């Protein structure tokens with residue numbers, strides 16, 4: 001219709017008539033001549049036949065009879081191609097689906113290239129991100145708590161600053177450095193700091209960026225990345241998660257992955273191809289050095305390993321200080337106390353802790369971040385976000401209170417267990433309630449007595465439900481799983497059973513697909529397996545019996561703790577001490593509990609579980 005309207009406007013000086021009118025004019029011999037321009041028709045009437053002017057215009061439908069009619073009635077007619085704009089329009093309309101398809105295709109190609117930073121069709125281009133020396137402000141000051149690792153890489157900084165000094169002396173500087181350590185320990189940060197200290201460009205890429213579905217693409221990317229780096233030398237290439245490409249060859253499922261192996265080969269070739277004077281240092285990071293292809297660690301490649309460990313208590317305090325510089329901190333905040341309460345936290349966990357604390361402070365409209373905020377943030381990270389919005393019936397609450405009291409009372413009575421830090425019946429994460437224990441110092445190994453005590457503590461929850469509520473709930477199933485696993489590990493992995501002795505027995509599932517499966521002893525006889533099972537059974541029965549006896553002998557403590565939990569919802573170490581000493585628990589610290597965020601909104605930011613925190617919760 002729009003076409004017609006446009007036509008209408010252009011021809012408004014003429015007489016616009018209906019097509020049916022026009023046909024009848026033709027048939028009654030009133031039309032003298034006609035010009036056909038596609039659908040629009042323009043013509044002249046015979047003089048004297050129509051009084052209202054001489055020219056007219058109309059719009060024809062597709063009418064195969066038109067020409068016949070015109071000839072029959074002696075109308076002179078000619079034809080012209082349709083007017084330009086509508087022709088373009090037609091072309092566009094007929095090509096539109098095609099253009100759309102092409103557009104969609106280009107879009108997907110760009111997506112595959114990672115947002116199209118390198119433009120479409122850049123398959124072989126590396127996706128390395130460049131941080132140049134002027135924008136990189138990270139230095140060793142920003143990396144805290146891993147002095148040994150820093151010490152080890154100082155030499156590299158020295159070399160990058162003045163390569164000629166080393167070259168004239170003929171010393172061989174390692175070309176590749178492998179940073180090994182748990183996630184979040186600051187490997188990326190350390191690599192950046194090396195570049196920042198040496199004031200050289202920093203190319204970073206993740207091993208998984210090389211892994212593509214098309215064979216040869218990864219290898220081309222590796223080649224491209226090294227070319228770029230050589231142009232910018234001296235510089236650093238940082239490959240995060242190198243295990244994604246560097247897995248031992250021939251270890252993939254179904255006998256190896258061609259693409260990944262080609263990529264790895266290319267990486268090896270490039271590292272060999274540096275001439276001895278090249279000043280490109282390749283730093284790779286992994287938390288699984290054990291699965292890497294041995295070829296990667298030959299001399300001339302990643303021949304130097306630097307371990308970046310989880311920070312110890314002093315390290316944690318230093319890392320906290322680094323991050324607390326960035327937020328306004330109240331005078332009561334003591335980094336040492338926080339460090340003591342966060343065993344097993346990585347650098348990233350600690351950075352997250354400071355950030356969460358700042359968020360809690362902001363939510364409470366405070367100008368400074370104080371110790372209560374840190375306490376709340378720590379609880380959130382360790383135990384998961386509070387879910388106060390979850391509705392629990394009185395019965396469920398009571399059951400949870402007995403359950404957690406059961407854990408806590410057993411924990412308090414057993415000599416080797418970690419101190420109980422806090423007990424709560426506010427649902428957190430996926431748990432209905434939490435009993436949290438914190439070790440006094442960092443633990444690097446567990447002894448047998450400690451593990452046995454832990455098994456008893458795990459059973460304490462369910463036993464209390466049985467004794468005091470005379471019921472069993474599913475809430476304890478996770479406790480049982482963990483207790484059973486712990487007993488199994490004691491027998492089969494740690495060699496802690498007198499009967500079976502110090503030997504590792506079978507079942508190291510989960511590691512097999514990595515190719516170099518850790519020595520498994522599948523050749524265990526049926527009889528031995530039965531012995532293993534009965535040993536596990538014995539440990540479990542003994543610890544269950546122990547926990548039950550302790551709870552039966554201390555019914556008053558369990559009752560008192562349950563009452564306190566129902567009253568305060570969360571009780572701290574001091575209140576627990578009061579209860580265990582038979583005193584009424586002191587009132588909770590003012591504002592000591594985590595505030596309820598408005599309308600049940602969970603505090604923002606994912607509650608990342610600390611990587612290896614040995615803090616125990618049940």
Ligand SMILES: Nc1ncnc2c1ncn2[C@@H]1O[C@H](COP(=O)(O)OP(=O)(O)OP(=O)(O)O)[C@@H](O)[C@H]1O
Pocket residue numbers: 142143144145146181182183184185186187188189190240285287319322346347348349351
């Ligand atoms: N030693 C540290 N000193 C100060 N901050 C640290 C330290 N370790 C980690 N962080 C903080 O944690 C963040 C994440 O660390 P980073 O990415 O370097 O860890 P990573 O070991 O590379 O982890 P992943 O293995 O997960 O890649 C850093 O940006 C920093 O804020």
Ligand SMILES: [Zn+2]
Pocket residue numbers: 403407461462475476479618
């Ligand atoms: Zn439990």
